[in-house]
Amino acid sequence: MNFDLNFIISIAQIVVSIIVIGLILLQERDSGAGGLFGGGGGGGGFYQTRRGLEKIIFAATVILVVVFAALALANLFIK
Secondary structure, eight states: OOOOHHHHHHHHHHHHHHHHHHHHHHSOOOOSGGGTTTOOGGGOOSOOOOOTHHHHHHHHHHHHHHHHHHHHHHHHHOO
16 A cells, blocks of 8 residues: 555544544543633632643643644645
8 A cells, every 4th residue: 555645644633633632531620510600619719730640631632732733734735
């Protein structure tokens, strides 16, 4: 099989996007409707310090979003 570069970049985009969706769904947020409108129970406030695995998941999400954007730009310019 002969794969061109656009096909490989497109497959990489699909894989990265699925991983990003999974990482976003893993990130824990305030439960309940109060968190949607800024009312946080427990007095945690808006900013919450990330620790441990939550910090790793957040960093991986940011890195993979940047990789996804780079792949999208590469796919745009390589035709």
